[in-house]
Amino acid sequence: MLTIELILLLLLLTAVSSLIALRFRQKVPQPVILIALGVGAGLAGMHLRLHPELFMFVFLPPLLFADAFRMPLREFGELRGPILFLAFGLVVLSTLLCGYAIHWILPVMSLPVCFTLAAALSPTDTVAVSSLIKGRRVPTRLLQLLSGEALFNDASGLVCFRFAMADALTGEFSYQQAFGTFLLVACGGLAIGGAVAWVATRFNKMLTRSGYDETQSQIVLVLLLPFLMYAMAEAVGCSGILAAVAGCMVVKLSGIIEDASTTTRLQSTTVWTMVSYVFNALIFLFLGLQLPSLLQSARTLVLAQHVGMWRLGLLVVEIYGIMLVMRFAGVWLSIACRWASARINRVPFDHPTGFAASLLLTFAGVRGAVTLAAVLSLPTGEDGTMSFPAREPVVVIAAGVIILSLLVASVVIPFCLRFIPPEEVDKNAQEENMARQKLLRAALELLHKAQTIPAIETPPETEEEKAALEEARVEVIDRLTKLYQTRLEQEDATPRIAQADRRNAIRHARMELALRLQILRAERQTMRTLVAEQEINDQTEWKLQQELDYEEEVIHALAQRLPREG
Secondary structure (H helix, E strand, O other): OOHHHHHHHHHHHHHHHHHHHHHOOOOOOHHHHHHHHHHHHHHOOOOOOOOHHHHHHHHHHHHHHHHHHHOOHHHHHHOHHHHHHHHHHHHHHHHHHHHHHHHHHOOOOOHHHHHHHHHHOOOOOHHHHHHHOOOOOOOHHHHHHHHHHHHHHHHHHHHHHHHHHHHHHHOOOOHHHHHHHHHHHHHHHHHHHHHHHHHHHHHHHHHHHOOOOOHHHHHHHHHHHHHHHHHHHHHOOOOHHHHHHHHHHHHHHHOHHHHOOHHHHHHHHHHHHHHHHHHHHHHHHHHHHHHHHHHHHHHHHHHHHOOOHHHHHHHHHHHHHHHHHHHHHHHHHHHHHHHHHHHHHOOOOOOOOOHHHHHHHHHOOOOOHHHHHHHHOOOOOOOOOOOOOOHHHHHHHHHHHHHHHHHHHHHHHHHHHOOOOOOOOOHHHHHHHHHHHHHHHHHHHHHHHHOOOOOOOOOOOOHHHHHHHHHHHHHHHHHHHHHHHHHHHHHOOOOOOOHHHHHHHHHHHHHHHHHHHHHHHHHHHHHHHHHHOOOOOHHHHHHHHHHHHHHHHHHHHHHHOOOOOO
8 A cells, every 4th residue: 555545544544533532422532542443454454664763753843842832831940840850860760770670570681671671661652641631620730740741751761762772782881971971962952952943933033024924934934843953953963852842942932922923823723733633643543553563573472482472461561560660659759859849948839649649640651652663763683783682572562561551541540530639729710810801901991091092093174074083982982991891890700890790791791692603603594595596606605704713713712711600
């Protein structure tokens, strides 16, 4: 089957997976559905070899860039301690301690090979976890901690993996040299990503000031930016993953998003949402496609070693258990340190505690496609290079841990969420409400000033025109003042606004929005009639349809922010 046909089929399976997830009302996580579809396609004869270097270059930069964009900078700064410990400290400790534990369980496997396997298993897959908790009430801090950790542990895990692989192939390893190289790779990646992003944002601002702010070209340039950062960092031996993450942070701080036109922001949001959705789905489909061949490798392995398949399965469970114990200890230690720091500095401790929260963070360490790509990149010796010792066992065990971690997490995480009390106050919603109130008060203040400031218009020629213009100005200001005052009454739940007035304002808004939706439906029905009777052509219909769509988006946005209880 041609590559283009395979890609089209994978895109079709992506759409089918969403329909299946909706059919089961999100009870079955979409990553599990995608992997199952990939396995089915593989068994049906669809074969697509995973090239690790190409896979990482195509998928990781845009996905990490998008994830970094969704990470709030303020909360990242507040959680930097636990995030950096889990992303770097825990990865290094897991590589060392789990490597020794695997060697103790499987003494026939050399210690460097065990370190290589442990390093490959250290990165977590936040995409799978996000799908598992989608639509559930999860404490905000837990989500932010998991998202922040996943931004960096891919890089630290892959760096440890390279060191361990080199040790297994050459037998030469120095902890001092490895530590120095680790710092160079990490800091170099951060510096290159930040520098490229700074130059790109300056160039973008220059184009905008010069009038070259065409929406489509700007979106394409931003889409290419993470690939450029990744490629430049990898070309000089630094971390392309950290380059993409750091570059996104610089882009957010630069202010080019705020300076962009409204059309650019709206369209770029749609484009990035689609890119993230499709790429995330393709990752799990690729994983499922590799499983039939990996299962065949497992059968060949157990036959060659004269052991039963159950022994291999037990080995996977044991290694997964070791990784869980290490992660639980690291999670508990990070929470304890943050609690101690809060007590010493006498600041509020706003991190979820308890056994259930620690357990959720532990099982949220799902392994994914980065782990599989890492082990598949181990040399096979087919091109005349030195083959990696015990490559097949490492690949099979890693694949087993990936599947087991995903299946266990899909059961344990929803169970843990039952025992984690929901946040008494939704801090994000509270913050949004506060910001809206300040924006509305600023609008009312401007309208109040506008009542005393004459309109800047072409001077009227007669007194009648002047009087008509002033009357129109006062009418517009009064109408807008009433509109914004009503919105403020909907948002403001403080004692300044009488509760009866607030309830009336909310009911008024709901009735108005419902009526506006009915009007839109009537307009669409009339438009279809005009098309059917050939009074307008399809181009006119498309233009009018866009206007109605924009209006409906505004109505839905207003409806979603209305309080549920008025």
